Structures are given as structure tokens and as C-alpha cells.
Amino acid sequence: MSCEDPSSARMIRSPKHLQKGTCIKxxxxxxxxxxxxxxxxKECFFSFIRLKFRRGLEPYINADPLSSRTKLKASGNLTLALSGGMGSVALLDLIYSTYLTDTSPVGRMHRQKIWPQVYIVFVDLSAVYPEKDEMRDLGTQIQSLKQRYPEVEMISARIESVFDRDWWTSTGGSNVDSSSVDLKDSDLPFSSSLLHDDPVASFQKYLSSLPTSTSITASIDLFIRAILVHLASWTRSSHLLMGTSLTSLSVGLINCVSQGGGYHVHEEQEEVLDGIRIIRPLRDTSAKEVAYYAWWSGLDVPGRQRPTTLSGIKEQTRAFIFGLDRHYPSTVSAITKTCAKVEAKSSSEIVAQQCRLCRRPIQDGIDAWKHRIAIRERSATLEENPHFEASSSSLGRHLCYPCHTTLSSPNSRTSMATSNTILNLPVWTSLTPRSSSLVSNSDPISAPIPQAIEEFLLPAE
Ligand SMILES: [Zn+2]
Ligand SMILES: [Zn+2]
Known part of the structure; x- marks a missing residue:
């Protein structure tokens, strides 16, 4: 390698072997x-994908993984997150063909013993881009999947439901609060009263008040995750599955770290919330493999409900990692392998405080660190705004670093909209500590699950 010629330091592209040899298996x-x-x-490719899928899921099915019994048995139902993207559609097909059909390798009897019921949750994002008609069409396309997989129950929820107290309570939510926050002050003064009661208006106001386009994407991701966990809890699921591929997981990890979420690298890969295990069974399968699986299986992929026009950190990371995956796939898998070894530094004696917005742990001593290094402004919000006079206190102290940055990073967008910076918070946000579960244990769904959720189920075609 020469120091003068930087081009000589570049990696040489791997030669394409496609169709040049016989199958390695x-x-x-x-x-x-x-x-x-x-x-x-083709045949060996399918068995290879199935092997990786089962290896990514089955060790996590039993409540006690160290148990000597070899039978797979989950302690509750299964909820599968469906975005309409390639990964989630392929995951649904893998789940269905492996555990829910008579012709599958493990068969129907086996399935009965793993999960009593399988639910699919689709979060409708049409409120994010109300002017785009194709966003609305996706819901209809998702419904058509019901024909291919008749044994699964489909539930749809709207993204603005995170501000809808009636919906949250009717789907088994407890600890539902009314609260708002003022973004003008970086301490985020909190008020336990609402500006108004319309979920769509609250949602759109929330997104339009955020300081950066990166924080809009981060908030949408946070809301989707909250709805998925909430509905998984309501349907008494023990597992929530995401169709995140190896490539998408790498995007998520780099995105998480670049937004100051290095402390949450473990949670980004797997986490347990309200007793529900969030698992990504395709985390060892690249986007290319998922795409070939979907194509060769003849799957109808509706497409994700995300426009490509957003220009936040996540979209740019996505473009970079997917480009990297085309020529240097090993580099992409090295990202997830490296992150799997990373452990957050924390003192084991203290139980970490939970972020009131994303419900992930807050790093110990983060407040002192922020005060020491961050550029902060003191504004006269409290004196100016009578809305916060009586019950105001700081939400900032109860947020993790990425959530605090999402709401408060100063830039031109905030200074443009200084006149109206008060917005409603999602229904679960409160200053008082929560119990571990957001779904009421004292008032479980009395009717059998299908009747109780009938209102939200998509009709069979
Ligand atoms: Zn072969
Ligand atoms: Zn947070």
C-alpha cells in the first residue's frame, strides 16, 4: 500500500461467482x-434460510431457556409486527409455513403447543402524510394478506392512537395520563393538563414541533414500538417478532449510536418489555437473502409506508448501509457482531431509572454529564407561560439522552416556531414512576380475546 496513492488502499470488490459453480451444500x-x-x-438456499430463522427464534421461545426439556412451549400468544416491508412479509411466511401448516416440517400439532394464537399488528401511518393516497392504499393491500394466511388474526392501529386515551383504555391500557410539555426550555417543563383532546391534531402538532427531521423519524419509530408492545400485551402475547433483517439491524444500530443512544445498543437488538420478549428472528439474514426468499416464494410485498423524501440521520444511514451491503456484505454483518459484544457500563447496585418516553433505561449520572458538556439556554418559559404555573416540573430529568435530544436539540426550526412550543405528550408519559406493566392486571380482558378485539380486527375478504 502506498501513502501517496489513496486509491491503492481501497478494498478490491469481490468477484461475482453467481451461476459459475455448483452448490456448496x-x-x-x-x-x-x-x-x-x-x-x-435454490433448494439448499431455502433450507439455509429456514435454519437461520429457527436458530434466531427457537432458543428464545421457552420461558426458561436453560430448561432441559426439548419441547418448545411459549407462555403466551405470538404477535408479529407487519410493516408491509420485505422483512416482515417474509417473516410472516416463515412463521406460517414452519409452525402453522400441516405440510410444515414441524406440523400442526407442534404449533398448538407453542403459541395458542398468532396475531399480526399493522400500524397505519397515513396520519404522518395525510396528503399521500398511496399511504391509505397500503392498509387494503395488507388486508389481502389475510387470504394467504387465514389462521392468523390481523389487528390494525393508527399511529395517532398514542394520543388517544379512549383507544388506549379500550385496549386494556392502565396508567393513562393527560400531560403536555413546553419545548422552549431545554429542561422541558411538564404540565399535567392537555391543550386539547383531538388525537390527530395532537399527533400532527407533536411532529411539526420537533426540532429536526431526525427527531421526527425517531419519534415515529418510538410510537410504532409503543403501540406494538401495548397490543402484544393486550393480546396476552409472550413474544413480539419483528422482521428486521441483518442489514436493517445494522442500520438501526448505527442510527441508535449516532443519535446518542449508545447506552441502548443492547435494547436495539433484543429487549423485554412488560414481560414480552421482542425478537428479530431474521437478524442473521441479509436484506438480499430476504429479497430472494420473498421473490422465489412468490410473496406479495405491499411495501413499507415510508416515503423516501425524509432526510434525517436514519435515512442517510440506511442509504449508506444498503449500498455497503451490495459489495461488502461482511462489513455489514461485522457491525451487528461488534455491537452484540458491547455492554453498557452501569453500576449493578442501582436499578436504572426508566425513560418516561421510550421506557428504556437511563444512564446513571447522565444529568450531571449533560449539564457539564451541553450548550444550554435558560429561557423565561416558566414566568411567561401561565399554563405551566401551578404544576410545572422538569420532564428532562426523566428522559434518556436520545429522547431528550429528540425533543430539545436547538436549531433553526425551533427558533422559527418559538411562539407555539407546547405540545401534548403520548398517553403513557408521566412524571411518577410506572409499574412494570402498562396494561392493567387488575382488569384483564373478561371476554375471550377474539370478541374483545373484534372492533379492531380487519374483516376477512
Ligand atoms: Zn444445493
Ligand atoms: Zn428515552
Whole structure:
């Protein structure tokens, strides 16, 4: 390598082996796909994908993974998050063909013993972009999946439901609060009263008041996750599955770290909330493998409900990582492998405080650190605004670093809209500490689950 010529330091692109050799597994059939320099035929590719999928899911099914019994048995139902993207559609097909059909390798009897019921949750994002008609059409396309997978129950929820106290209570939510916050002060003065009661208006006001386009994407992701966990809890699920591929997981991890969420690298990969395990069974399968699985299986992929026009950190990370995945797939998998080894530094004696917005742990001593390094402004919000006079206190102290940055990072957008910076908070936000579960234990769904959720189920075609 020469110091003068920087081009000589570049990695040499791997040669394409596609269709040049025989399959590495069966050694007889002609290769159809190259996965990280290894050639596979179609049949061996499918068994390879199934193997990785089961390896990413089955060790987490039993409540006690160390139990000596080999039978798979979950302690509750299964909820699957469906965005309409390639990963979630492929995951639904893998779940269905592996555990829910008679022709599957493990068969119907096996399924009965794993999860009593399988639910699919689709979060409708049309309130984010009300002017786009294609956002509304996606809901109809998702419904058509019901024909292909008749044994699963589909539940749809609207993204603005995070501000809808009636919806939250009717789906088993407890600890539902009315609260608002003023973004003008970086301490985020908190008030336990609402500006108004319309969920759509609250949601749109929330997004339009955020300081950056990065924080808009981060908030939408946070709301989707909250709705998924809430509905998984309501349907008495023990597992919540996401169709995140290896490539998407790498995007999520880099995005998390670049927004100051290094402390949450573990939670970004797997976490337990309200007793529900959030698992990504495709975390070892690259986006290319998922795409070939969907294409060769003839799956109808409606597409994700996200426009490509947003220009936040996540969209840019996504463009970069997906580009990297095309020529250097090993580098992308190195990101997840490295992050899997990272452990957050924390003192084991103190139980970490939970962020009141994202419900992830707050790093110990973060407040002192923020005061020491961050550029902060003191404004006269409290004196100026009578809305916060009586019950105001700071929400900032109860937020994790990325959530605090999401709401308070100063830039031109905030200074433009200084006149109206008060917004309603999602229904679960409160200054008082929460019990571990947001779904009421004292008032479980008395009717059998299908009747209780009938109102929210998508009709069968
Ligand atoms: Zn083969
Ligand atoms: Zn947070």
C-alpha cells in the first residue's frame, strides 16, 4: 500500500461467482445465488434460510431457556409486527409455513403447543402524510394478506392512537395520563393538563414541533414500538417478532449510536418489555437473502409506508448501509457482531431509572454529564407561560439522552416556531414512576380475546 496513492488502499470488490459453480451444500445442483462468496442452489438456499430463522427464534421461545426439556412451549400468544416491508412479509411466511401448516416440517400439532394464537399488528401511518393516497392504499393491500394466511388474526392501529386515551383504555391500557410539555426550555417543563383532546391534531402538532427531521423519524419509530408492545400485551402475547433483517439491524444500530443512544445498543437488538420478549428472528439474514426468499416464494410485498423524501440521520444511514451491503456484505454483518459484544457500563447496585418516553433505561449520572458538556439556554418559559404555573416540573430529568435530544436539540426550526412550543405528550408519559406493566392486571380482558378485539380486527375478504 502506498501513502501517496489513496486509491491503492481501497478494498478490491469481490468477484461475482453467481451461476459459475455448483452448490456448496448438495454439490450436485447448479448454483443460483451467491451469499458471501458461497454458491447455493435454490433448494439448499431455502433450507439455509429456514435454519437461520429457527436458530434466531427457537432458543428464545421457552420461558426458561436453560430448561432441559426439548419441547418448545411459549407462555403466551405470538404477535408479529407487519410493516408491509420485505422483512416482515417474509417473516410472516416463515412463521406460517414452519409452525402453522400441516405440510410444515414441524406440523400442526407442534404449533398448538407453542403459541395458542398468532396475531399480526399493522400500524397505519397515513396520519404522518395525510396528503399521500398511496399511504391509505397500503392498509387494503395488507388486508389481502389475510387470504394467504387465514389462521392468523390481523389487528390494525393508527399511529395517532398514542394520543388517544379512549383507544388506549379500550385496549386494556392502565396508567393513562393527560400531560403536555413546553419545548422552549431545554429542561422541558411538564404540565399535567392537555391543550386539547383531538388525537390527530395532537399527533400532527407533536411532529411539526420537533426540532429536526431526525427527531421526527425517531419519534415515529418510538410510537410504532409503543403501540406494538401495548397490543402484544393486550393480546396476552409472550413474544413480539419483528422482521428486521441483518442489514436493517445494522442500520438501526448505527442510527441508535449516532443519535446518542449508545447506552441502548443492547435494547436495539433484543429487549423485554412488560414481560414480552421482542425478537428479530431474521437478524442473521441479509436484506438480499430476504429479497430472494420473498421473490422465489412468490410473496406479495405491499411495501413499507415510508416515503423516501425524509432526510434525517436514519435515512442517510440506511442509504449508506444498503449500498455497503451490495459489495461488502461482511462489513455489514461485522457491525451487528461488534455491537452484540458491547455492554453498557452501569453500576449493578442501582436499578436504572426508566425513560418516561421510550421506557428504556437511563444512564446513571447522565444529568450531571449533560449539564457539564451541553450548550444550554435558560429561557423565561416558566414566568411567561401561565399554563405551566401551578404544576410545572422538569420532564428532562426523566428522559434518556436520545429522547431528550429528540425533543430539545436547538436549531433553526425551533427558533422559527418559538411562539407555539407546547405540545401534548403520548398517553403513557408521566412524571411518577410506572409499574412494570402498562396494561392493567387488575382488569384483564373478561371476554375471550377474539370478541374483545373484534372492533379492531380487519374483516376477512
Ligand atoms: Zn444445493
Ligand atoms: Zn428515552
Amino acid at each position: 448438495c454439490k450436485t445442483s447448479k448454483g443460483k445465488i451467491t451469499i458471501r462468496h458461497a454458491v447455493y442452489c
